[in-house]
Amino acid sequence: MQQALSARATYARPTSSRTARRQRAGRSLKVRSMLDISFPPKEEDTSNGVAPKLGVEASIEHELKYRVSANNTDARPVKLYQSVAWSVHDRLVDAFDQTQAYWKEKDPKHIYYLSAEFLMGRTLTNAVNNLDLGGEYAEALKKYGADLETVATGELDAALGNGGLGRLAACFLDSMASLDLPGWGYGIRYRYGMFKQGVKDGLQVELPDYWLDNGNPWEIRRPETQFKVGFYGSLEDGKWVPGEEVIAEAYDVPIPGYKTKTCGNLRLWDALAPEEFDLEAFNAGDYSKAVEQKRRADGITAVLYPNDATEEGKELRLKQQFFFVSASLQDTIARYLEQHKDLAGLPDKACFQMNDTHPTIAVAELMRLLIDEHGLSYDDAWAITTKCVAYTNHTVMPEALEKWPVRVLAKLLPRHMQLIEQINSNWLDSITGHVTAKVEAELAASDAEKQKKAAAAAEERKAALVAAEAKGEEALAAAKKVVSEEEAAEEKPADKATLVEEKLKTYSIIQENQWTKGEMLVNMAYLAVVGSFAVNGVAAIHSEIIKTDIFPHFVEIFPERFQNKTNGVTLRRWLAYCNPELSALITEALGTDEWVRDATLLAKLKPFAEDAAFRARWREVKQQKKKALAERIREQTGYQVSTEPMYDIHVKRIHEYKRQYMNAISLIHRYKVLKEMTPEQRAKAVPRVVVFGGKAASAYYMAKKIVALILSIGETVNNDPEIGDLLKVVFLPNYNVSEAELIIPAAEISQHISTAGTEASGTSNMKFALNGALIIGTLDGANIEIGENTGFENLFIFGVKADEINKLREDRKNFSDYDPRYTAALQMVSSGVFGRPEYFEDLVASITDMNRGNDWFLLANDFASYMDAQDAIDELYRDQEEWTRRSIIYTASNGFFSSDRTIDQYAREIWNVQPTPQP
Incomplete structure (x- = not known):
């Protein structure tokens, strides 16, 4: 019983003695894990004494008194939140224990989702509703004069992610549990998020984002589950002897499925020092050395995405990635070996999905564990690895396709660098025959063409010599000289061996840095492709781009390895829970709430788009959300x-390719036009509230200037009495999941305007569409599939296509066809209408100066068609009945973008993981 209760009894890290810490550091790889716990029947469980035996109201009161140390008259918002959260927590642990025990008994194959980010958002509302306890908690909270929505505001967003990558991972965990799939997420328990965004003096400022201020009722510390993770050191007789070690300690976050008994898991790793305090050094007066190990370990899990502009930053970023990958793989292997003896069967029980390039060191680490720790041969280890590991590519942006300097990787992970070199050597050997045949075919085709050209040239020279001879000896001598020079200049036959060697370099995992001659880089995406059994993109166009532009030579070798899995979002959080008023209307219209589980049922809303009374009620809900x-x-x-x-929303990570800058320029033009209008013309204008949100990375100089420009435009426009409510420009700082849950339901038009071919998929476009916001966007990412589902006539599509981009970028060198509205807006920036002309000089130059950016993301090319789309938006908004009809069509048409559909496809077509529901 004590083992079973340990999961519940340990919530905060106690101060460990030096001896205990050393004992933990000395453990072997065979570490106790979750599956060592003997799970008792539910009726025997007392969970900290009484809570699960109590009803909801009594359990809240119990937690308030005994866990939070308050009483009914002192139930302040944060304390009430904590009491409710702990009450829900205990119910989650029940579901979690039962699920893990059932999976242990049935022994199904698991999916392990490795991700550097999990942007979970608030847990309380999601957990209560997924457990189908919303009514009971609403009733219980009446005693305190509160409701669940208000109580939930006491929870800080878990700062475990930054953008769409982490939010997608969170949606996927929700869907795995809701579909009864045996699955765990693995990541890092960051103490600080990337940063908390603030605004000071019109500029973004970055503040520490410590999200654990009030504790975290949703996590379960597992001090019995720890693994050693090494760094640095040397190789001795082929074995790695780390120069530094830390302890990875597990924290579990139960993930409840929607109205199912299944409760999945997100396991996060915290880094501990083997010896946190060196008393001997302290007594000797070396106070820094006394806590040096703890400081270094703490740094690994301190901050999401440390700035990697410096060598130290690169090292720390790689440390983070290896730390959580190594701990996760060790954990999975240890749990596998508790029930199985032969690691050859691992692919039948485990699949590791690498979420983008951050976890791709998993290929080398799994090899090391199998070879060095478990005694397998290289070939056997490679056979297992390439049947266990799959890779999702999320971007075509070069900076996100990680390439680590060999010197950094060799210093931090010398054994892994050795294994990567061996993997690369074997890989190149295996394809040399293919590459040689390809070169020979190219040479044969080239030789035939060259022979044809050479014969023609020889005839021309012969004719030239005959003509010169007729003119005399001097002319003939000159002609012979010319012929001799031409023959000398003729292209010599290419050396096949050289060509094969050069072509093999394009397949190599280890490549020379094109910008720094002599520096060798490890291409982590290439390592992932070579070491995986499946590679997928996340939208139809993106999956084609990675085949044609990013990995075309790999597609030649194994075309069957490449797939598409279009992203999705969970309808629970992103419609049912964040927009309960609209959800109630949908449920009433459909006569069921089964659409929350089966999103295809949303299609039955389409006839209601033609019902005037229904459209009026739809508008009423939108108006409520706009008020909020x-x-x-x-x-x-x-x-x-x-x-x-009109509420016009543009919320996403700030980046030049996402083109918030182009939107800002269009708003300057709109402001200029409004200023020039007569009062009569202004009366006919369509007013807008334009809301921006998103963080610019702390080291991303240009993105931070874009934020500053938006803030400056807002400061000018919003305080202009001539403009009034005709235009408001707002930047909401610190955009996160909770803010998105408020913003998205209020949107009437949403902007997804990245340069075609740059956005892998996007998921915010799906969330907006499901909440009935119309889309203005380019033919990029999932916009295309939204258009296919909704009807392109219902979207405001503009801009060039992805296959035109390369030529247009070449043409930009001589581009001069600027739209006069565009140049006038930029002139207003440069002249100081919005203040700080010197500060914005680089921003303007980045899209006008060949030497300072040359408009790489083609704002000038797309601006005219963007403005045409904006005019069409204004015109349609004047017809509120038609606007509302289209809004309903958006919601009805986009059930395809449920993450349940995405995960079902992953499970069937990549993971081969079966639903394992409890009876």
Whole structure:
């Protein structure tokens, strides 16, 4: 019983003695894990005494008194939240224990989702509703004069992710549990998020984002599950002797499925020092050395995505990635060996999905563990690895396709560098025959063409010599000289061996840095492709681009390895829970709430788009959501905005390719036009509230200037009495999941305007579409599939296509056809209309100066068609009945973008993992 209760009894890390820490550091790889726990029948469980035996109301009161140390008269919001959260936590642990025990008994194949990010958002509302306890908690909270929505605001967003990558991972965990799939997520328990975004003096400022201020009721510390992770050191007789070690300690976060008994898991790793305090050094007066090990270990899990602009930053980033990958693989192997003896069967019980390039060191680490720790041969280890590991590519942006300097990898992970070199050598050997045949075919085709050209040239020279001879000896001598020079200049036959060697370099995992001669890099995406059994993109166009532009030579070798799995989002969080008013209307119309589980049922809404009374109710819900957002804008910025204008939303990570800058330029033009209008013309204009949100990476100089420009435009426009409510420009700082849950339901138009071919998929476009926001966007990412589902006539599509981009970038060198509206807007920036002209000089130059950016993301090319799309939006918004009809069509048409559909495809077509529901 004590073992079973240990999961519940340990919530915060106790201070360990030096001896205990040394004992933990000396453990072998065979470490106790979750599956060592003998799970008792539910009726025997007392969970900390009484809580699970109590009803919801009694359990809240119990937690308030005994866990939070408050009483009914002292139930302040944070304490009430904590009491409710702990009450839900205990129920989650029940579901978690039962699920893990059942999976242990049935022994199904598991999917292990390795991701550097999990952007979970608030847990309380999601957990209560997935457990189907919303009514009970709503009733219980009446005693405190509170409701669940208000209580949930006491929870800080878990800062375990930054953008779409982490949010997708969170949606996937929800869907895995809801589909009864045996699956765990693995990541890092960051103490600080990337940063908390603030605004000061019109600029973004980065503040520490310590999200554990009030503790975390949703995690379960597992001090019995620890693994050693090494760094640095040397190779001795082929074995790695690390120069530094840390201890990875597990924290589990139960993930409840929707109205199912299944409760999955997100296991996060914290880094501990083997010896946190060196008393001998302390007594000797060396206070820094006394805590040096703890400081270095703490640094690994301190901050999401440390700045890698420095050598130290690169090393820390790689340390983070290896740390969680190594611990996760060790954990999985240890749990596998508790029930099986032969590691050859690992692919039948485990699949590791690498979420983008951050976890791709898993290929080398799995090899090392199998060879060095478990005694397998290289060939056997490679056979297992390449049947266990799959890779999802999420981007075509070069900076996100990680390439680690060999010197960094060899220093930090010398054994892994050795294995990567061996993997690369074997890989190149295996394809040399293919490459040689390809070169020979190219040479044969080239030789035939060259022979034809050479024969023609020889005839021309012969004719030239005959003509010169007739003119005399001097002319003939000159002609012979010319012929001799031409023959000398003729292209010599290519050396086949040289050509094969050069072509093999394009397949190599280890490549020379094209910008720094002599520096060798490890291409982690290439390592992932070579070491995986499946590689997938995340939208139809993206999957084609990675085959044609990113990995074309790999597709030649194994075309069957490449797949598409279009992203999706969980309808639970992104419609049912964040927009309960709209959800209630949908449920009423359909006569069932089964659409929350089966998103295809949303299609039955389409006939309601033709019902005027239904459209009126749809608009009423949108108006309620706009009022809620207007209040948040007032709280966050001080700006008072009307709820009558169109709400135009552009929220996502700030990046040049996402083109918030182009939107800002269009707003300058709109402001200019409004200023020039007569009062009569202004009365006919369509008013807008334009809301931006998103973080610019702390080291991303240009993105931070884009934020500053948006803030400056807002400061000018919002305080112009001539403009009033005709245009408001708002930047909401610190955009996160909870803010998105408020913003997205209020949107009427949403902007997804990345340069074609740069956005892998995007998922915010799906969330907006499901909530009935119309889309203005390019033919990029999932916009294309949204258009296919919704009907392109219902989207505002503009801009060039992906296959035109390369030529247009070449043509930009001589581009001069600037739209006058575009140049006038930039002139307003440069002349100081929005302040700080010197500060914005680089920003303007980046899209006008060949030597300072040359408009790489083609704002000038797309601006005219973007403005045409904006005019079409204004025109349609004047017809509210038609606008609402299209809004309903969006929601009805996009059930395809449920993450349940995505995960079902992964499970069937890549993972081969079967649903394992409890009876």
